[in-house]
Amino acid sequence: MASSNERTWRLGIDVGGTNTDAVIIDGNLKLVAATKSPTTEDVMSGIEAAMHEVVSQIGPEAAKNIGFAMLGTTHCTNAIVERKRLNKVVALRIGAPATTAISCMADWPQQLKDAMSVRDFIVHGGHEFNGQLINDLVEQEIREVARTVRDEGFESVAVTSVFSPVSDAHEVRAGQILREELGEDFPISLSSEIGTLGFLERENATILNAALHDVAITTATSFEAALAAEGLTDVAVYLGQNDGTLMSVDYAKRYPIFTIACGPTNSIRGASFLTKEKDAVVVDIGGTTTDVGVLTHGFPRESMVAVEIGDVRTNFRMPDLVSVGLGGGSIVRQQPDGSVTVGPDSVGFRVTRDALCFGGEVLTATDIVVAKGIAPGVGDPSLVAGLDPALVEVAYAEITRIIEDAVDAMKTSAGDITVILVGGGSILAPSKLEGAGEVLRPENFGVANAIGSAISQVSGQVQKVYSLTDTPRDQAIANAKALACENAIAAGADPDTVEVIDVEDIPLAYLGDALCVRVKAVGDLML
Amino acid sequence: MRRRIGIEDIEDMALGATVLGAGGGGDPYVGKLMVIEAIRKYGDIELISPDEVPDDATVVVSQMMGAPTIMVEKVCSGVEPMVTYDEMVKELGEEPYAIYAVEAGGVNSMIPFILGATRQIPVVDADLMGRAFPELQMTTLGINGVKGMPAVLADEKGNTVTVRAVDDVWLERIARQATSVMGGYTILASYQCTGRQLKEFGIHGTPTLCQEIGRTLREARENHTDPIDAVLEVTKGFRLFKGKVVDVDRKTDGMFVRGQAVVDGLDDDKGSQLVIKFQNENIIALKDGEPVCTAPDLIVSLDAESGTPVTTEGLKYGARVVVCGLPCDPQWRTPQGLKVVGPRYFGYDVDYVPIEERAAAAGLSGACGNGKTDGEGACA
Numbered sequence: 001m002a003s004s005n006e007r008t009w010r011l012g013i014d015v016g017g018t019n020t021d022a023v024i025i026d027g028n029l030k031l032v033a034a035t036k037s038p039t040t041e042d043v044m045s046g047i048e049a050a051m052h053e054v055v056s057q058i059g060p061e062a063a064k065n066i067g068f069a070m071l072g073t074t075h076c077t078n079a080i081v082e083r084k085r086l087n088k089v090v091a092l093r094i095g096a097p098a099t100t101a102i103s104c105m106a107d108w109p110q111q112l113k114d115a116m117s118v119r120d121f122i123v124h125g126g127h128e129f130n131g132q133l134i135n136d137l138v139e140q141e142i143r144e145v146a147r148t149v150r151d152e153g154f155e156s157v158a159v160t161s162v163f164s165p166v167s168d169a170h171e172v173r174a175g176q177i178l179r180e181e182l183g184e185d186f187p188i189s190l191s192s193e194i195g196t197l198g199f200l201e202r203e204n205a206t207i208l209n210a211a212l213h214d215v216a217i218t219t220a221t222s223f224e225a226a227l228a229a230e231g232l233t234d235v236a237v238y239l240g241q242n243d244g245t246l247m248s249v250d251y252a253k254r255y256p257i258f259t260i261a262c263g264p265t266n267s268i269r270g271a272s273f274l275t276k277e278k279d280a281v282v283v284d285i286g287g288t289t290t291d292v293g294v295l296t297h298g299f300p301r302e303s304m305v306a307v308e309i310g311d312v313r314t315n316f317r318m319p320d321l322v323s324v325g326l327g328g329g330s331i332v333r334q335q336p337d338g339s340v341t342v343g344p345d346s347v348g349f350r351v352t353r354d355a356l357c358f359g360g361e362v363l364t365a366t367d368i369v370v371a372k373g374i375a376p377g378v379g380d381p382s383l384v385a386g387l388d389p390a391l392v393e394v395a396y397a398e399i400t401r402i403i404e405d406a407v408d409a410m411k412t413s414a415g416d417i418t419v420i421l422v423g424g425g426s427i428l429a430p431s432k433l434e435g436a437g438e439v440l441r442p443e444n445f446g447v448a449n450a451i452g453s454a455i456s457q458v459s460g461q462v463q464k465v466y467s468l469t470d471t472p473r474d475q476a477i478a479n480a481k482a483l484a485c486e487n488a489i490a491a492g493a494d495p496d497t498v499e500v501i502d503v504e505d506i507p508l509a510y511l512g513d514a515l516c517v518r519v520k521a522v523g524d525l526m527l
Numbered sequence: 528m529r530r531r532i533g534i535e536d537i538e539d540m541a542l543g544a545t546v547l548g549a550g551g552g553g554d555p556y557v558g559k560l561m562v563i564e565a566i567r568k569y570g571d572i573e574l575i576s577p578d579e580v581p582d583d584a585t586v587v588v589s590q591m592m593g594a595p596t597i598m599v600e601k602v603c604s605g606v607e608p609m610v611t612y613d614e615m616v617k618e619l620g621e622e623p624y625a626i627y628a629v630e631a632g633g634v635n636s637m638i639p640f641i642l643g644a645t646r647q648i649p650v651v652d653a654d655l656m657g658r659a660f661p662e663l664q665m666t667t668l669g670i671n672g673v674k675g676m677p678a679v680l681a682d683e684k685g686n687t688v689t690v691r692a693v694d695d696v697w698l699e700r701i702a703r704q705a706t707s708v709m710g711g712y713t714i715l716a717s718y719q720c721t722g723r724q725l726k727e728f729g730i731h732g733t734p735t736l737c738q739e740i741g742r743t744l745r746e747a748r749e750n751h752t753d754p755i756d757a758v759l760e761v762t763k764g765f766r767l768f769k770g771k772v773v774d775v776d777r778k779t780d781g782m783f784v785r786g787q788a789v790v791d792g793l794d795d796d797k798g799s800q801l802v803i804k805f806q807n808e809n810i811i812a813l814k815d816g817e818p819v820c821t822a823p824d825l826i827v828s829l830d831a832e833s834g835t836p837v838t839t840e841g842l843k844y845g846a847r848v849v850v851c852g853l854p855c856d857p858q859w860r861t862p863q864g865l866k867v868v869g870p871r872y873f874g875y876d877v878d879y880v881p882i883e884e885r886a887a888a889a890g891l892s893g894a895c896g897n898g899k900t901d902g903e904g905a906c907a
Binding site for chain 2: 095096097098099100101102103106107120126128129134135162163198199200295408409410412
């Protein structure tokens with residue numbers, strides 16, 4: 001760990017679909033180096049290239065100031081989508097006789113099931129909605145499952161119990177038994193720590209989490225190796241998670257699924273940092289897609305509905321996003337009826353080779369803004385001077401419409417809202433948008449995501465059910481707040497900066513006098 | 528008219544059942560997965576028309592009651608429909624000729640097919656609501672004086688309760704209490720009646736209608752044609768309003784989800800606002816304060832792009848929807864029907880006016896082309 005005050009610089013990296021961005025930020029949170037480099041198929045070589053470039057920019061002497069390295073990456077998403085590098089998982093369902101009507105992974109693509117060679121078991125136990133038992137947990141049944149895990153070389157176990165978000169007792173006990181049988185370090189994922197109510201979706205998310213264990217380890221170790229290759233051996237390493245906060249490598253090994261969609265989150269957090277805005281719509285325009293998210297109280301708004309990952313329905317927390325097929329490389333076409341389409345297909349990172357204004361042969365969204373003369377310094381305007389001005393106008397109107405629609409879809413009230421434009425493709429967006437008040441285009445907008453990764457904070461969360469007879473509501477909430485702050489500090493937050501950012505208390509009417517309290521606390525990294 | 532129902536048919540039917548759910552009825556997703564699993568094990572299901580049921584044969588409903596949100600977490604064991612059926616057979620002293628659905632909308636559209644596949648019993652192409660409704664007594668048998676007794680409830684643990692109540696309102700009260708104690712939802716065998724009664728009072732062809740709606744939606748998406756027009760054509764419905772959801776207020780009181788959604792107008796409706804009030808299902812839609820559609824007609828929100836039905840649970844800030852009004856079965860438009868499911872039953876002091884008449888008065892476009900309708904039904 002960094003201890004001296006000199007080692008307060010941060011290296012932030014964010015892997016996007018098109019580019020991998022890297023930045024270095026000094027102890028006063030000033031940007032001292034930034035780069036963009038194409039995302040590679042193996043992801044890691046792109047990370048290495050971007051890292052090498054920013055470290056070279058500041059030189060080896062200054063690089064000694066780097067005490068922290070943060071990576072927001074797509075490793076986990078890619079592993080699921082490509083159905084590769086996934087662990088052999090045992091899915092343990094607790095709830096029999098409930099749930100036996102629908103098999104484990106009933107709705108999964110066969111290919112993905114095969115890639116994880118999942119074996120599933122259903123044992124007795126689980127809870128009713130009111131916390132009563134459906135059945136007692138039969139410990140012997142779990143020990144037998146452990147035997148199969150050991151005998152057949154399974155690598156990870158996913159445990160899902162009925163109504164575990166109300167009572168996690170059976171999942172926790174099953175986890176203990178499995179560790180007794182399989183060893184303290186055996187990877188075990190408990191659904192109550194991953195998702196919310198909705199059994200099949202939560203089970204799915206937990207199985208995916210279990211299958212990603214090795215991917216998380218590989219990601220962390222190869223990141224550490226890449227840092228070492230740059231001479232950065234004594235830095236604290238963090239992975240970005242999708243609520244805009246950081247997790248230690250140890251934590252990431254247990255909850256790899258929380259890295260999914262950390263990229264858009266990093267952009268939203270970076271946009272907040274660059275503009276000092278706490279509530280706004282953030283439009284991140286890349287090479288192929290535009291992600292629109294919402295910043296509320298400085299953090300991304302969470303989605304309320306089931307989210308599909310690799311064609312699997314899940315319900316763990318995800319940022320609320322709209323993605324549309326518009327980016328700098330989006331292909332522009334004139335239709336026979338005279339109308340013009342922009343995207344959704346794109347030349348992606350090859351825009352600097354294939355776009356007309358870069359001497360290529362494809363008419364892209366970038367060519368339209370270059371031809372309009374509103375993107376100074378991009379490409380060679382003379383190469384697009386011959387474009388039909390009418391076509392340029394229609395295409396530009398279409399680009400504007402796509403952005404305005406996406407912004408509008410994310411707004412929660414009719415009033416005008418501040419819009420922050422970030423991402424390399426944000427040169428496409430006009431400076432006035434329908435339904436937007438101010439449109440902000442911060443300096444360094446192109447690497448907002450890597451900045452978001454670098455400035456990420458550390459969080460602590462608590463979800464606990466209190467009996468109001470024993471603990472009055474005020475005391476229960478105070479207790480949960482204190483626990484959340486403790487967790488944040490334990491995760492590496494500076495105690496002086498820890499604050500509670502979210503409190504939710506849900507009376508469990510059906511439990512009589514019970515109150516479920518959820519608290520999230522966040523603080524700056526302890527430097 | 529007899530035909531086999533396989534996995535593809537069930538996929539379409541579940542999608543259409545969400546439309547007829549009128550915003551509620553519970554997501555058919557879990558029900559669909561249970562049926563698919565049963566079909567994989569036991570084979571396709573025979574669907575027969577009500578005309579094929581002999582007049583004096585007995586038919587029985589297979590359904591769920593309680594909170595669909597609990598069923599989404601505590602999934603069935605899968606044997607409940609068979610347990611209730613066997614208890615019902617004991618009660619009746621005979622094997623029913625066939626089974627059928629109490630409601631065509633939502634998750635209950637799927638439940639009879641679990642039993643149908645597992646026991647290879649025919650399912651009748653009919654239901655007792657033509658949509659989804661929040662309470663058990665809201666059936667076309669009920670308004671014609673046929674009681675739903677006896678009713679057998681079962682949970683996944685193996686508990687069963689047989690209810691012989693004095694009427695369907697008492698059945699609703701007793702069964703709902705029992706359901707709460709048994710874990711929040713139960714599976715029932717209920718509404719046993721004769722073939723003659725089902726022919727006379729049942730709503731015919733609704734499972735097939737669900738399948739048609741689902742198939743139409745799927746094909747419209749595949750062929751890139753307007754999915755909303757496709758749904759309206761099959762259901763003879765009307766476009767009430769296009770807009771963006773700007774507020775959703777939802778509260779669970781007792782066993783119901785009550786609340787409202789506020790939709791700000793887009794395109795032709797710009798400047799107007801639509802408020803949809805719901806009790807599990809959508810009950811009344813008010814445009815700028817004036818009712819434009821009320822129960823028992825169906826108020827359905829469809830995603831403006833994909834035509835996918837959006838339930839009250841799925842309604843979300845910023846969602847762009849086309850709110851549609853679909854005509855209910857004529858039996859609900861009688862005085863005894865409106866007493867049970869009219870706007871006043873749900874606490875709204877508004878006269879029921881059929882959607883066709885409201886649409887004609889308001890000049891809303893219906894299913895047949897974009898023109899105005901003549902008030903005689905969309906495709907008459």
